[in-house]
Amino acid sequence: MLRLSPRWTRWAYWVIAIAFATAAVYCASSSLHEYASGPAVVWISGRTHVTATVTGTVTAIDVQPGQAVEPGQLLVRFASPVELAELQRIDREFELQLAKSLRDPADQAAREALVALRTQRDVAAARLEQRSARAPQAGVIGDIRIRSGQLIEAGDIVLTLVGHDTRCSVMAMLPAHYRPQLRPGLSMRFEANGYRYAYQPMQITAVGGQIIGPDEVKRYLGQEIGDTISVQGPVVLVEATPATSTLLVDGQSFELHHGMSGIAEAQVRTESILLSLFPSLRVVLRRLHG
Structure with missing residues (x-):
């Protein structure tokens, strides 16, 4: 008995063969x-992160984001009533001893007191300076991480300075x-x-x-x-x-x-x-x- 296959099977065979060959070439050449x-x-x-060197309450922020600053420019101030009062007391005492020394140049005690008060005044001024943050370099203010009245700890980031x-x-x-x-x-x-x-x-x-x-x-x-x-x-x-x-x-x-x-x-x-x-x-x- 003679059986004839439908015509479409021959076309299907060649379609499958071509598809297989194409897939093989693609797999071999593609990655x-x-x-x-x-x-x-x-x-x-x-x-640059500007950090607080002491623990204290923020009293004033003297810059804004995007503002250009110069080295040493004041950025933030912290509450410093004790340090300020101590410096003012030393200044008054220094003026009194200076007046005594001018009235009596031979007053050795007044001269020695002036020398001691100068040292005390420098120390008090340095302590007062620690109650603020200044720009370590020129740049532009980035993020400000604090607000006025906020209590921060030593080492906390105050703001960022973009060089x-x-x-x-x-x-x-x-x-x-x-x-x-x-x-x-x-x-x-x-x-x-x-x-x-x-x-x-x-x-x-x-x-x-x-x-x-x-x-x-x-x-x-x-x-x-x-x-x-x-x-x-x-x-x-x-x-x-x-x-x-x-x-x-x-x-x-x-x-x-x-x-x-x-x-x-x-x-x-x-x-x-x-x-x-x-x-x-x-x-x-x-x-x-x-």
Whole structure:
């Protein structure tokens, strides 16, 4: 008995054969990229934290955000009734002893008192000066972290001072097992939180030499940023420099600011799709090349 196959089966055979051949060529010629992914934060260098040297209550803030300041300019004043009263008392005593010395130049006791009062006045003036904060360098006022009437402790950040020479970079915390594959020059991209798919391309400029844990990451980032980043397990710090300090979203440019967080992805390996589907081919290729 003679059986004739339908005509469409021949067409289906060739369609399947062509599709298989196309898929084989695609798998052999195309590649898959492996990325090391982890949390990241925008880091603006050239920022200085001005801190309080004593515990006290803020009485006056003499600057505003965005204001340019010069070295030594007064920024913040703290309540200092005791120090001010002591300095005024010494000044009055100094004037009395000076008047005695002028009336009687031979009065040795008045002269000795003047010498002692000068020293006391310098010490009192220094203590009064500690009840204020001055600009350590020229720059522009960034964030002001205090308000008038607030009680702060010694070491608390009063405000930030942005220098004239600033540099924008991205600090990424990538999984520690990728450390052998990470090196300067690799490509990395940054996606800021709230700006989905707005990738910022950049190159890795530095890779940490040690593996660190979550607590060390928080200590490195500081109290202002450390609590905003969630790190699980050991990581390696990676620094990358973007081409610009702006983020392009739907044709609009937005400035990157210190502390903005997001996700960083560093390309660590490229492999053909064929080898990914058939890992045993790696052994065959090694033998052919070995």
